[in-house]
Amino acid sequence: MDLNILSAAIMIAFASFGAAIGNSNLFAKxxxxxxxxxxxxxxxxxxxxxxxxxxxxxxxxxxxMGILLLFNVI
Structure with a gap:
């Protein structure tokens, strides 16, 4: 169960970080x-x-996907 929480947190963090970089590049251009x-x-x-x-x-x-992974749906 601990690895599911860790992997869900990493998935959500990288998705949010990627969107932040994408939005900053978009609005700068x-x-x-x-x-x-x-x-x-x-x-x-x-x-x-x-x-x-x-x-x-x-x-x-x-x-x-992180929530699905957290609750062992995938």
């Missing part, structure tokens, strides 16, 4: 794109929000 071409802000915003949703799916899946 989004701000850079706005600074270079302010007239493209609307198009960049839509694309950034789509990518934000895809990046945020990673920790949600990681948490779900």
């Amino acid at each position: 989004y701000m850079e794109g706005i600074a270079r071409q302010p007239e493209a802000q609307g198009k960049l915003f839509g694309q950034a929000m789509i990518l934000f949703g895809l990046i945020e799916a990673l920790p949600i899946i990681g948490i779900a």
Whole structure:
């Protein structure tokens, strides 16, 4: 049981860390794109929000898998 808790915690931590890095890169490039071409802000915003949703799916899946692993479902 102890290894299940440890592996679930590692899975959730890495998923959250990966999403944090992805979000920081996404919004850094989004701000850079706005600074270079302010007239493209609307198009960049839509694309950034789509990518934000895809990046945020990673920790949600990681948490779900971690909970399943914690309770010995997998």
